[in-house]
Amino acid sequence: MTPPIAIIGAGPSGLTLGRLLELANISYIIFERDAPPKAGPERTGTLDIHAEDGQLALREAGLMDEFRKIARYDTPTILADSTGKVAITVGGEAADRPEIDRKDLRRLLLDSVPAERVHWNCKIQEVCKDDDGLMSIHFVDGNVESGFRLVVGADGAWSKTRRLITSVKPVYSGYYYLTMGIKKTNPYHPKAAALVGNGTYMVMGGGKQIVCQLLGDGSLFTGIGLSTLPADWDAKAELTDPSAFRERLLQDYFADFAEEQRDLIKHSEGDIYPWPLYDMPLDAFFWKPVPGVTAIGDAAHVSIPSGEGVNIALHDSLQLSQQIVKYGLGGVDQAVAEYEKLMFPRALKHMEAAKVGELLWAKDAPYSFMKAIGVA
Numbered sequence: 001m002t003p004p005i006a007i008i009g010a011g012p013s014g015l016t017l018g019r020l021l022e023l024a025n026i027s028y029i030i031f032e033r034d035a036p037p038k039a040g041p042e043r044t045g046t047l048d049i050h051a052e053d054g055q056l057a058l059r060e061a062g063l064m065d066e067f068r069k070i071a072r073y074d075t076p077t078i079l080a081d082s083t084g085k086v087a088i089t090v091g092g093e094a095a096d097r098p099e100i101d102r103k104d105l106r107r108l109l110l111d112s113v114p115a116e117r118v119h120w121n122c123k124i125q126e127v128c129k130d131d132d133g134l135m136s137i138h139f140v141d142g143n144v145e146s147g148f149r150l151v152v153g154a155d156g157a158w159s160k161t162r163r164l165i166t167s168v169k170p171v172y173s174g175y176y177y178l179t180m181g182i183k184k185t186n187p188y189h190p191k192a193a194a195l196v197g198n199g200t201y202m203v204m205g206g207g208k209q210i211v212c213q214l215l216g217d218g219s220l221f222t223g224i225g226l227s228t229l230p231a232d233w234d235a236k237a238e239l240t241d242p243s244a245f246r247e248r249l250l251q252d253y254f255a256d257f258a259e260e261q262r263d264l265i266k267h268s269e270g271d272i273y274p275w276p277l278y279d280m281p282l283d284a285f286f287w288k289p290v291p292g293v294t295a296i297g298d299a300a301h302v303s304i305p306s307g308e309g310v311n312i313a314l315h316d317s318l319q320l321s322q323q324i325v326k327y328g329l330g331g332v333d334q335a336v337a338e339y340e341k342l343m344f345p346r347a348l349k350h351m352e353a354a355k356v357g358e359l360l361w362a363k364d365a366p367y368s369f370m371k372a373i374g375v376a
């Protein structure tokens with residue numbers, strides 16, 4: 001039998017929603033584009049999960065005990081300028097913002113839903129409303145699944161589901177991360193680990209950043225932030241020789257950074273992954289409820305990283321599940337309308353805060369950012 005609810009995407013928001021529906025005994029199915037995750041190196045950094053939203057959702061999902069076992073507490077963020085001078089250290093134990101590797105959060109959530117609920121290698125092309133008033137999902141391979149009362153787009157920044165709700169698309173922010181890592185076996189690892197400490201080390205200035213984070217296995221994630229690459233930068237062609245590109249980064253972009261900081265690039269290893277940053281235009285971030293479809297997480301409100309994205313996403317899943325439980329499957333459209341009423345102001349507040357984070361790309365970063373948040 002077709003379950004009443006289809007969730008598109010098995011990222012943090014889709015899986016959390018699945019888990020919450022599972023607990024409420026509401027049937028659902030998750031369609032995910034990618035193959036099941038394999039063990040392997042982390043190509044992204046870690047996520048800090050905040051008490052007021054991310055942790056709240058995990059608690060309601062009954063996952064806080066498991067989360068505590070794998071999360072890292074007391075993980076300060078150090079902000080330094082391009083000379084290497086530490087400007088401020090924020091966070092730490094009192095902040096209650098434990099870090100978890102993205103892949104570990106996904107594993108935690110995946111293990112919390114029955115395996116048969118998640119259908120892998122199912123890339124969706126579009127979502128349609130059929131003549132019977134129910135929703136159908138059209139897959140890239142030509143398959144069609146129909147008969148859903150609600151389709152929830154949890155399919156990230158380039159959501160195909162969102163098209164049914166709004167024509168607004170994310171726009172390139174002008175900021176770009178290139179990510180790589182430093183393994184524990186790397187001779188330079190001890191030096192880099194000492195700089196990074198238990199959490200995150202960010203050195204910045206002149207529209208450039210080097211972000212280094214400690215991961216759960218003791219290796220380090222490196223993100224190189226640039227603000228001069230165009231949206232159509234040909235990452236595939238440019239990054240074919242990662243060692244040569246690291247050399248180019250040092251010569252063409254980070255020549256004015258202190259040697260100790262440049263070393264974080266010099267000694268990073270492996271492939272380099274492109275991560276252009278897009279965000280939804282704030283002035284167009286609104287839509288009227290559309291029966292049968294909604295969006296959560298980045299599909300609804302992608303913005304440049306500010307430490308909030310995954311937290312807002314988990315909160316979306318919580319609030320949507322609560323409304324579905326409240327109104328029941330017969331009132332699912334009302335549930336969506338109520339969820340969206342709660343989501344818009346909450347997400348907008350965070351998206352506006354993320355804009356302040358753009359000061360971390362300013363010429364005199366991190367000082368203008370510190371001034372803006374009242375700590376300098």
Ligand SMILES: Cc1cc2nc3c(=O)[nH]c(=O)nc-3n(C[C@H](O)[C@H](O)[C@H](O)COP(=O)(O)OP(=O)(O)OC[C@H]3O[C@@H](n4cnc5c(N)ncnc54)[C@H](O)[C@@H]3O)c2cc1C
Nearest residue numbers: 009011012013033123124155156297298305307308309310
């Ligand atoms: C460089 C960078 C650093 C970040 N750092 C942080 C941070 O420190 N803290 C923080 O809170 N947030 C951070 N974020 C944001 C955070 O990653 C997102 O907000 C979060 O992952 C959103 O979760 P989601 O489940 O909504 O979407 P996603 O994580 O994007 O998951 C979407 C899922 O949908 C699947 N999918 C996509 N298209 C289709 C399709 N057509 N058919 C089927 N499935 C599909 C994808 O494969 C994926 O599994 C960062 C983002 C970036 C880019």
